[in-house]
Amino acid sequence: MSASGTGAPMAPDSVALIDLATVRHNVARFVSLADGAQVMIVVKANAYGHGAVEVARAALDGGATWLGVADLAEAFELRDAGIAEPVLAWLHESHENFAAALEAGIDIGVSDLGQLDALAEAQRAVGGAPASVHLKLDTGLGRNGADEPNWGALFAEARRLELAGHLIVRGVFSHLSNADDAEDARQLERLHVGVEAARQAGLRPQLRHLASTAAALRLPATWLDLVRVGIGAYGLSPLDGVDSAALALRPVMTLRSTIVAVAPSSDADFAARSGIVPLGYGDGIPPQAAGRIHVTGDGGRLLVTRIESDHLVVEPVSPGADSARGDVVTLFGDPARGVASVDDWARAADTINYEIVTRLGARVARKYTE
Secondary structure (H helix, E strand, O other), rough: OEEEEOEEEOOOOEEEEEEHHEEEEEEEEHHHOOOOEEEEEEEEHHOOOHHHHHHHHHHHHHHOOOEEOHHHHHHHHHHHHOOOOEEEEEOOOOOOOOOHHHHHOOOEOOOOOOHHHHHHHHHHOOOOOOEEEEEEEEOOOOOEOOOOHHHHHHHHHHHHHHHHHOOOEEEEEEOOOOOHHHHHHHHHHHHHHHHHHHHOOOOOOEEEEEEOOHHHHHHHHHHHOOOEEOOHHHHHOOOOOOOOOOHHHOOOOEEEEEOEEEEOOOOOOOOOEEEEEEEOHHOOOHHHOOOOOOOHHHHHEEEEEEEEEEEEEEEEOOOOOOOOOEEEEEOOOOOOOOOHHHHHHHHHHHHHHHHHOOOOOOEEEEEEEE
């Protein structure tokens, strides 16, 4: 807490409380569910806004054996924090400088010949162990994978570079579209075809992976050797019409702030006062939710009536409720505790729960709790 020049107390900063025990609970749920398959927890985009390093450590404590990130910068952050467990990064330029990644022991997702050649060149430069590679195939989603007509050339070049000692193909993977059961089954079948073609080319991948959170929850056939869990680790549901509680998951993040000023209500017939909360769209709060979402304050239920760049406005709606400077306001958290959920905000803003937590800005402090 800080003080103003006049000595008047200032409100505490807005804070996102990240419950690491809840991360461990959610991860353990997927480890149990995966029935022997390994579990990778995806901590890309700063762990969907939760804090990559802290969540990664909790996930490993919860039983995960792999961590997943989008790019090498995110992987280096984990290594720089002393995390030595396997990390896979899968989004790269075709001619990325992979030397530092190889020295850090990062597994590399590869989707084209240019990336394979760049990896081989980096391995020649740094020496040491062969690069550990996961070949990414496009099985229908159209997201950064090798198209099926190119699989043969990719497998042949990977095998040539294996024999030369530059790399080892540790895995073959794809991204599932989760469109419908028939499309998911078709993608699974195409991945099996791709893995068999890789084996026919002489490759021996240890890990086949396709399932993300949604498939981990509902499609056991897709679990294969490893499942990649993203949003589920943070206690949020990827399934339409199914909330976290129904999946035995618990939301990890609680977002709180404080009323820093009050003003007369915009409703002349309403005696209660509006409250000013120092969170706005500059912090990632979606302005589309104004007038459509209720939050919880010390004085009761509050309607968010306006969302500006650096603040939002709330008005009490509970009988006899009011707003007072210093009142704590919980914007979202675990609905089992009687507060709005991330899903409530997503519906109010016409978006998805992933976006609500991931877009939360750096001005909001993250506080890690148990």
